[in-house]
Amino acid sequence: MSNRSLDDLRREIDEIDDAIHELIMKRADVVQHVAAAKGIAERNDLPIRPAREAAMLRRLAAHHRDPFPFEALARIWQEMIAAFTQIQNQYSIAVYVDDDHQSMWDLARDQFGAQTPITAFPSTREALAQVFEGRAGVAVLPLPTVKNMYPWWTALAVANAPKVISRLPFAGVGNVRGTPMEALAVASIPLQPTGRDRTLLVIESTDQMSHAGLEKILKAAKLNAVYTTSADVEGWMNLVELDEYLEADDPRLEMLEVRDSIQRTHIIGHYADVIRSQDFRKMYKK
Ligand SMILES: O=C(O)C(=O)C[C@]1(C(=O)O)C=C[C@@H](O)C=C1
Numbered sequence: 702m703s704n705r706s707l708d709d710l711r712r713e714i715d716e717i718d719d720a721i722h723e724l725i726m727k728r729a730d731v732v733q734h735v736a737a738a739k740g741i742a743e744r745n746d747l748p749i750r751p752a753r754e755a756a757m758l759r760r761l762a763a764h765h766r767d768p769f770p771f772e773a774l775a776r777i778w779q780e781m782i783a784a785f786t787q788i789q790n791q792y793s794i795a796v797y798v799d800d801d802h803q804s805m806w807d808l809a810r811d812q813f814g815a816q817t818p819i820t821a822f823p824s825t826r827e828a829l830a831q832v833f834e835g836r837a838g839v840a841v842l843p844l845p846t847v848k849n850m851y852p853w854w855t856a857l858a859v860a861n862a863p864k865v866i867s868r869l870p871f872a873g874v875g876n877v878r879g880t881p882m883e884a885l886a887v888a889s890i891p892l893q894p895t896g897r898d899r900t901l902l903v904i905e906s907t908d909q910m911s912h913a914g915l916e917k918i919l920k921a922a923k924l925n926a927v928y929t930t931s932a933d934v935e936g937w938m939n940l941v942e943l944d945e946y947l948e949a950d951d952p953r954l955e956m957l958e959v960r961d962s963i964q965r966t967h968i969i970g971h972y973a974d975v976i977r978s979q980d981f982r983k984m985y986k987k
Pocket residue numbers: 732735736739748749750751753754781782785786789
């Protein structure tokens with residue numbers, strides 16, 4: 702332990718804080734150039750780039766040291782990046798919240814920042830409509846499960862629809878109201894692979910397909926499903942999560958579409974695989 706006086710130690714903390722503050726202001730100047738390079742203002746685009754954010758947080762996790770918790774560092778970065786997106790172009794969030802999904806609000810706020818306007822909607826349909834109609838930049842919706850009242854993901858299986866862009870929480874579960882849950886964010890932005898990604902694929906079929914049947918067809922096309930769920934919405938829609946970043950022109954999709962039982966396939970989004978607590982502990986434990 703150091704034998705320096707409290708005043709001396711606090712002077713050093715002030716110097717560190719000044720350096721951090723100065724660097725954040727310097728970072729803001731650079732981000733404004735990034736916004737110009739991306740043409741955000743000309744096209745009135747949403748500045749969020751989840752692949753870049755995932756790469757940044759994974760890089761920090763790999764360099765992290767105790768005792769400062771990585772989960773707290775990730776929260777600071779997410780708050781900071783949220784502010785850096787807002788200085789590029791302003792946008793708001795539409796989040797689905799009801800009595801059983803209180804934590805959705807907390808997930809949205811942790812990811813998109815305390816200064817970003819968030820509005821709660823009592824149905825996934827209404828929250829999603831905000832993004833379809835351009836009234837919100839991002840919708841935050843519960844992870845699809847068989848229990849969802851309305852399979853909101855089926856609405857994304859149309860041309861030019863917004864896409865799933867990320868899964869929340871990205872880096873560690875924090876305190877939330879109600880039951881901790883996971884969510885997906887939906888928006889219209891360019892997506893990119895990060896090296897560790899998931900793809901959400903909707904397969905429209907003529908008849909109801911069993912999970913085993915779907916998996917067999919996917920396996921024959923050399924695709925690995927990690928999750929599947931189905932919905933009967935004017936025909937059968939099957940949601941499949943793949944453990945890779947599948948491009949729209951991947952020939953394996955044609956292998957699915959030639960089957961008589963399959964009518965169409967739609968990639969409804971991609972997201973960078975989240976960093977779970979056990980992962981980042983492994984990542985930085987020497
Ligand atoms: O790299 C970009 O495209 C940026 O806009 C910069 C930045 C950042 O602050 O680092 C901000 C928003 C994006 O979601 C990702 C990164």
